[in-house]
Amino acid sequence: MTRKEKYEQLIPQIAGLIKDETNLVGILANVSAALHEAFPERFFWVGFYLQENGKMLRLGPFQGSVACYTIPYGKGVCGKAWEEGRTLIVPNVETFPGHIACSSRSRSEIVIPMYDSQRHFRGVLDIDSTRFDDFSTEDKDGLEHIIQLLMAQIEDLL
Numbered sequence: 001m002t003r004k005e006k007y008e009q010l011i012p013q014i015a016g017l018i019k020d021e022t023n024l025v026g027i028l029a030n031v032s033a034a035l036h037e038a039f040p041e042r043f044f045w046v047g048f049y050l051q052e053n054g055k056m057l058r059l060g061p062f063q064g065s066v067a068c069y070t071i072p073y074g075k076g077v078c079g080k081a082w083e084e085g086r087t088l089i090v091p092n093v094e095t096f097p098g099h100i101a102c103s104s105r106s107r108s109e110i111v112i113p114m115y116d117s118q119r120h121f122r123g124v125l126d127i128d129s130t131r132f133d134d135f136s137t138e139d140k141d142g143l144e145h146i147i148q149l150l151m152a153q154i155e156d157l158l
């Protein structure tokens with residue numbers, strides 16, 4: 001199965017998983033688990049950082065090894081995706097200036113910023129792979145679609 005096909009299968013599954021649910025932590029935990037299970041050989045860390053005070057990202061639900069609790073605006077890949085307001089794909093984390101290393105196993109990373117319907121920034125989805133150059137535009141498109149679905153369900157809960 002291609003990556004694109006995998007996302008085509010995953011998107012309705014995630015839509016079903018979060019439909020009518022109002023438990024924010026549960027939804028974020030289940031979405032990170034569903035993504036982790038969909039690509040177990042690639043996604044070794046999948047999780048959320050949520051925006052606080054307009055200055056900081058705070059660790060939310062995730063799957064994977066222990067991670068840092070806070071990331072300031074503009075710092076690391078997550079803070080940079082917030083600052084630049086776009087999805088960032090980092091093919092080699094060792095060459096990304098200011099990368100925050102939570103695990104030495106991380107080789108490449110994708111960070112998708114999350115916006116509510118008022119276009120206010122609310123947090124990020126962060127995914128790490130143990131392989132170099134492991135994220136493509138298919139991942140970007142699939143994950144941005146998932147984040148759109150997710151935000152429509154959780155924006156009133158944030």
Ligand code: SME
Pocket residue numbers: 045067068071075076077078079098099100101102103106109126128
């Ligand atoms: N690498 C991230 C920090 C979070 S961990 O990967 C879980 C960054 O540079 O923002």
